Amino acid sequence: MAAPIALSVSVFIISIVAYGIHDLLTNFEDNGCEMTYMFEYPEYQKIDIGDGQEKYPNYALHIYGEGVYANRIRNLQLNGIPVLFIPGNSGSHKQVRSLGSVALRMAERSRIKVHFNYFVVDINEELSGLYGGVLKKQTEFVHLCLQKILNFYKNAKNPPSSVVLVGHSMGGIVARGLFALPDFDSAMVNTIITQATPHQKPVVSFDEDLHNYYKRVNGFWRSEGGQADLRHVTVVSTGGGHRDVQVRYALTRLDGIVAANRAISASTTSIPKSWVSTDHRCSVWCRQMVLITQRALFDVVDPRTNQISEDADFRMKVFKHHFQSNNALPNYLTHANDSIKLDPKAQWEIKGERSWTFMNRKITKNMYFAVPLRVEEASDSIIVLSNLTNPEWLCYCDIPVGKTSCETCTSLSTHIRLLPPLYSNTKFARISFRDFEVANDTHIVISIPAGQRKISITSDRYNSDERHLVYHLPNSWDSVISYPISATDGAAMLRIQNQSVFYSLHLAGLALPTTAYKALIIPLGCRRHSAESNEGSILRLNVPWSNEETYSFSSYGKMASLMIKLQTPRPLSLAWDWHLDDSVEPHLEMFLHPYCHYQLRLLASAPDSLGQKYLEWDCPG
Ligand SMILES: *[C@@H]1O[C@H](CO)[C@@H](O)[C@H](O)[C@H]1NC(C)=O
Ligand SMILES: *[C@@H]1O[C@H](CO)[C@@H](O)[C@H](O)[C@H]1NC(C)=O
Ligand SMILES: *[C@@H]1O[C@H](CO)[C@@H](O)[C@H](O)[C@H]1NC(C)=O
Ligand SMILES: *[C@@H]1O[C@H](CO)[C@@H](O)[C@H](O)[C@H]1NC(C)=O
DSSP states (O other), X not given: OOOOOOOEEEEEEEEEOTHHHHHHHHOOOOOOOOOOOOOSOEEEEXXXXXXXXXXXXXXXXXXXXXXXXXXXXXXXXXOSEEEEEEOOTXXXXXXXXXXXXXXXXXXXXXXXXXXXXXXXXXXXXOOTTTOHHHHHHHHHHHHXXXXXXXXXXXXXXXXXXXXXXXXXXXXXXXXXXXGGSTTOOGGGOOEEEEESOOXXXXXXXXXXXHHHHHHXXXXXXXXXXXXXXXXTOEEEEEEOGGGOXXXXXXXXXXXXXXXXXXXXXXXXXXXXXXXOOOOTTHHHHXXXXXXXXXXXXXXXXXXXXXXXXXXXXXXXXXXXXXXXXXXXXXXXXXXXXOEEEOOTTSEEEEOOSSEEEEEEEEOOSOEEEEEXXXXXXXXXXXXXXXXXXXXXXXXXXXXXXXXXXXXXXXXXXXXXXXXXXXXXXXXXXXXXXXXXXXXXXXXXXXXXXXXXXXXXXXXXXXXXXXXXXXXXXXXXXXXXXXXXXXXXXXXXXXXXXXXOOEEEEEEETOOOTTOEEEEEEEEXXXXXXXXXXXXXXXXXXXXXXXXXXXXXXXXXXXXXXXXXXXXXXXXXXXXXXXXXXXXXXXXXXXXXOTTEEEEEEEEEEOHXXXXXXXXXXXXXX
């Protein structure tokens, strides 16, 4: 039944003329953000902060509430975890609603009795992105608010000693700016999350006060004294990807400002379960990101105090998990190489084929699939995709000749990553046999517990010389494509093995955001006519230096396209010579359906005109 199909990938390099470029730059995927729905009427209770308010007649502090909770907090006898939202340039205080509302819903469902109190400063929708003078005033006002906020917890069982800060756009700069105030007690803040904040430099450059503000704040964060003062502070900065044309992702990065072991910078396109580019405003309400942010905040709560954990290393682990390397396991604290005990009564099946797919509606008995690794002479890698929902589903062990099972195995959970589309549960592990000791009897074990419903597993063992191809970015017709792709008549053609699930195209020389390509994966034929909505092909632009991966998914039998355009230039510190190490250059990764065969097209654009376009963005004003 499983008639093998010819899978052929051909690569066409087509230069497109100048007028096509505009389309390439502006024709992003549709806004992929989901809306956050509110069920109850939002209330922004204005808080009388007493002494000090007269200095800031245009500013105010509010606390967010809905329904019963809004009534409960009216007397300001609080006992949750305080979070202060700081809106950005011309931002309204009502922007706190998305996070505040989701935090309430999650607290209702949470098993542990933890909830968050969301505060917000109303800074009168000032243009803080243009005039530095207002930033200083806003920072001082936020400082005053923090002192007031902590006072509301006097009667709580475990009163908080710090407030979480969430800043949108310039609000993120204000959050970091607090620490540069002469009289700021840095113990008041240990967690900062910024959304589309230009940390590196202001977006416009004509205002001197703005420059001075940045100079003072970033100077403090970079200074030795600052670093010592900030050891307990963890900062997460997210940027919106290509759709945010106001604040480019490169500006949102924290490199060189916050110590690397206290900072995470990520593009929303790369964040697992987000995978969308958010435009500047949308970064506040994009539901995927709101959920991820709030989940991360629940996970950094210390169960002993029901407040944010004081352990900065622990918080970094949790944030890395949610914003960077979510492997679908709730146990981000467990260690790799953990030994797993297997069920001695389970049913075992050896899956020797090079490539196979397993689908089942209902599993009634614990099962293990054992996939031998050393079969074909040349195989050196394996990729496994599944939508299993049990946590430890992938491990390895040695099964000696004459035996058909093992008793314990070693977890491979650190290799697992999630893939789009959202809600599909798709995860993959791509394992090079170099990653661990592979003996002749080593097997990968896939664990399928009884009770799993409607599962799909695909496995493909391969030789990386045939799947990991190199494309030298030429910006011209005489593109050189490495063996085994051969070029004929300006089109490059590649014949590859049947049932190939994974390909990686190393884009050698792609180092600047001025180069743009569009990758198209076109299915030429598929074995079945219909499929589930989550089945299809996934493209990923993997950029090793900056957490700016981009993804696209297309359903079974449909064309997938992905813009190949960097958001940050490759750091000069990385080896320029691609011969040395291809792991420091971008790759186009293709996760293909084993039942289809495809053609890959790369549409290239003229670099010069694009360069100009890029410069226009770089220097507005
Ligand atoms: C691939 O599929 C084609 C067509 O079904 C078949 O003729 C060919 O033998 C297969 N190749 C391999 C290596 O299995
Ligand atoms: C897991 O084991 C491999 C080889 O046995 C080793 O290289 C790797 O560092 C280990 N990882 C951790 C996190 O201990
Ligand atoms: C593993 O298998 C290869 C090829 O079958 C063989 O040459 C080699 O001796 C084997 N190694 C061991 C340790 O059994
Ligand atoms: C797993 O994938 C199969 C095939 O696409 C689908 O029918 C099933 O609903 C998926 N199951 C889960 C738990 O997502």
